[in-house]
Amino acid sequence: MKTSIATVSLSGDLSEKLTAIAAAGFGAVEIFENDFLAFDRSARDVGRMVRDAGLEISLFQPFRDFEGLPEPQRSRAFERARRKFDTMNELGTDLILICSSVSPLAQGGIDRAADDLRQLGDLARSMGVRVGYEALAWGRFVHDHRDAWEIVRRADHPAVGLILDSFHTLARGIDPTTICSIPRDKIAIVQMADAPKLDLDPLSWSRHYRAMLGQGDLAVADFMAAVEATGYEGYYSLEIFNDEFRAGSARQTAVDGRRSLIFTMDRLKREGRAVKGPSERQPLPPPAPTTGVSFLEFATDAASAPALSTLIEGLGFQHAGRHRTKEVELYAQGALRIVINRETEGLAHSSYVLHGTSLCAIGLAMADTDAAETRAKGLVADVVRPPVGAGELALGALAGVGGSLLYLVPEGEARDRQWERDFQLHPGWNTHDGIRLERVDHLAQTVRTEDILSWTLFYRSIFDLEPLPGVEVADPGGLVRSHVIENADRSLRIVLNASQSSRTQSARFVRQFVGPGVQHVAFATSDILATAAALKTNGMPLLAIPQNYYDDLEARFDLADETMAALREYGILYDRDDEGAYFQLYLDALPGGFFFEIVERRGYKGLGAANAPIRLATQARMRPEGLPAV
Ligand SMILES: O=C(O)c1ccc(O)c(O)c1
Numbered sequence: 319m320k321t322s323i324a325t326v327s328l329s330g331d332l333s334e335k336l337t338a339i340a341a342a343g344f345g346a347v348e349i350f351e352n353d354f355l356a357f358d359r360s361a362r363d364v365g366r367m368v369r370d371a372g373l374e375i376s377l378f379q380p381f382r383d384f385e386g387l388p389e390p391q392r393s394r395a396f397e398r399a400r401r402k403f404d405t406m407n408e409l410g411t412d413l414i415l416i417c418s419s420v421s422p423l424a425q426g427g428i429d430r431a432a433d434d435l436r437q438l439g440d441l442a443r444s445m446g447v448r449v450g451y452e453a454l455a456w457g458r459f460v461h462d463h464r465d466a467w468e469i470v471r472r473a474d475h476p477a478v479g480l481i482l483d484s485f486h487t488l489a490r491g492i493d494p495t496t497i498c499s500i501p502r503d504k505i506a507i508v509q510m511a512d513a514p515k516l517d518l519d520p521l522s523w524s525r526h527y528r529a530m531l532g533q534g535d536l537a538v539a540d541f542m543a544a545v546e547a548t549g550y551e552g553y554y555s556l557e558i559f560n561d562e563f564r565a566g567s568a569r570q571t572a573v574d575g576r577r578s579l580i581f582t583m584d585r586l587k588r589e590g591r592a593v594k595g596p597s598e599r600q601p602l603p604p605p606a607p608t609t610g611v612s613f614l615e616f617a618t619d620a621a622s623a624p625a626l627s628t629l630i631e632g633l634g635f636q637h638a639g640r641h642r643t644k645e646v647e648l649y650a651q652g653a654l655r656i657v658i659n660r661e662t663e664g665l666a667h668s669s670y671v672l673h674g675t676s677l678c679a680i681g682l683a684m685a686d687t688d689a690a691e692t693r694a695k696g697l698v699a700d701v702v703r704p705p706v707g708a709g710e711l712a713l714g715a716l717a718g719v720g721g722s723l724l725y726l727v728p729e730g731e732a733r734d735r736q737w738e739r740d741f742q743l744h745p746g747w748n749t750h751d752g753i754r755l756e757r758v759d760h761l762a763q764t765v766r767t768e769d770i771l772s773w774t775l776f777y778r779s780i781f782d783l784e785p786l787p788g789v790e791v792a793d794p795g796g797l798v799r800s801h802v803i804e805n806a807d808r809s810l811r812i813v814l815n816a817s818q819s820s821r822t823q824s825a826r827f828v829r830q831f832v833g834p835g836v837q838h839v840a841f842a843t844s845d846i847l848a849t850a851a852a853l854k855t856n857g858m859p860l861l862a863i864p865q866n867y868y869d870d871l872e873a874r875f876d877l878a879d880e881t882m883a884a885l886r887e888y889g890i891l892y893d894r895d896d897e898g899a900y901f902q903l904y905l906d907a908l909p910g911g912f913f914f915e916i917v918e919r920r921g922y923k924g925l926g927a928a929n930a931p932i933r934l935a936t937q938a939r940m941r942p943e944g945l946p947a948v
């Protein structure tokens with residue numbers, strides 16, 4: 319697949335944009351005229367910069383209000399075009415985009431437009447360039463690619479082609495299969511953009527809310543499948559007008575863009591709707607099937623380690639052993655593993671220096687780590703191999719939220735052999751002791767609002783994870799957006815939270831933590847009442863929930879008196895839906911804001927969204943600055 323992106327999609331000046339686009343592996347760039355006009359280098363210099371970056375210019379755009387004009391404006395439009403064709407020759411590109419006219423002077427008529435384009439085609443050919451005609455969704459007379467195609471067909475000129483743009487077609491609800499009957503040699507280039515469903519006029523919707531493929535609600539995959547059906551082999555070029563992307567990191571936007579193209583094309587290939595897929599030379603393995611969380615690694619220092627160990631042991635973990643060569647301890651409980659790292663150098667230490675005691679790495683369990691690594695690389699993710707000592711197994715890892723690491727870990731037995739190799743373990747190191755926490759139910763990561771889409775794309779493109787519709791949760795300091803991403807058997811559930819308000823728990827976390835990170839980990843148990851009693855015996859600090867909440871629970875549900883009494887005593891939250899019941903229990907937060915949750919599911923699949931405002935308000939009241947006692 320040939321990939322390209324428009325300069326308008328990214329922040330920065332032209333040179334920063336080109337660097338980011340090349341680094342993300344695109345083959346070409348659309349030069350938006352304004353990016354060129356605002357840059358103080360000649361067209362020849364810009365052309366050289368593009369080629370030096372290893373890119374070509376797929377398109378120069380836009381050229382507005384050309385067709386259907388009366389004289390003298392018509393002649394002036396041709397003169398304007400001639401000058402742009404000169405610029406194109408200096409830039410070193412042969413294709414310009416003519417978007418359908420919005421001029422009040424323009425006159426309609428398919429044949430008039432076709433005549434204008436035919437004559438422009440003559441001029442273009444004489445100057446060694448081509449023109450492509452695009453229907454803007456808000457064009458005055460032409461706002462449907464079928465009409466644009468009819469104009470190009472009647473122009474019948476070798477230097478005049480059609481430009482398709484998924485936004486304009488899909489925003490107007492036009493069936494993309496109508497593309498299948500357009501001959502591929504008449505398609506000059508294909509522009510791609512998704513967008514969330516919004517009740518807005520097409521122009522405002524297009525200029526502010528376009529998004530990468532899969533980040534919106536438009537049928538972009540169906541659109542691409544129709545283009546593939548024509549046999550088109552040219553560029554797929556992202557043209558994303560988005561206010562957040564214009565303000566965000568150009569590098570990240572470029573990576574996300576290329577990832578979204580590869581991800582979409584890979585899906586089409588898997589569904590048999592595209593023949594070639596993203597790369598014929600290097601086929602992508604399927605989305606890596608995950609089987610849960612293999613381990614959690616905390617970074618801390620010698621002074622804070624005892625408090626963290628006390629907390630972890632209080633949760634029923636046992637000290638399993640020491641690392642053979644490092645200041646690293648392993649704690650185990652059944653199949654759960656927690657690593658406490660207090661090395662004074664390396665990645666964990668960097669995390670500690672920046673964030674304080676923090677969850678610095680997550681091991682994701684999977685059957686085939688090699689395939690996951692290949693897929694991640696194919697989707698523009700960096701795979702790192704943190705250094706290990708002699709004889710220890712080196713695991714591949716991806717850079718995760720806030721610089722944490724996501725290790726790709728072989729599941730099951732193989733993993734335990736590795737613990738045995740790297741650690742000096744006590745006999746019987748992985749048994750349960752009283753409390754029975756069984757697995758990680760979910761992990762919550764707090765990110766910046768503008769990064770939610772980016773992380774969602776990261777997780778769902780590389781792994782077998784699918785996002786659920788986002789929800790908004792009320793925090794006393796404002797609204798928090800919450801997005802759940804999970805695999806089919808829900809053995810891995812990741813919650814991404816973000817808020818625009820500066821006063822929510824999410825915002826406080828990002829401030830205190832000095833950036834995004836893992837905010838809480840929820841363990842699942844099959845007996846929350848027994849677990850709560852044991853935690854209390856262990857002196858664990860449980861979050862106390864207001865009695866008003868329980869009075870309401872009593873009114874809503876017919877819970878047995880003794881169950882109600884236990885919920886009240888331990889601060890357990892409860893929810894129920896058609897599928898089952900859910901129990902949740904929270905521990906007080908660590909300095910920096912991280913906390914543990916414990917849940918019991920009886921058939922319930924959600925995350926207790928109805929309880930979140932109660933919990934957030936309680937946490938805000940108990941620890942206004944998230945400062946805890948542990
Ligand atoms: O918003 C616009 O004007 C505009 C310009 C050029 C395009 O290719 C496009 O899709 C939209």
Ligand SMILES: [Mg+2]
Pocket residue numbers: 452483509557
């Ligand atoms: Mg366009």
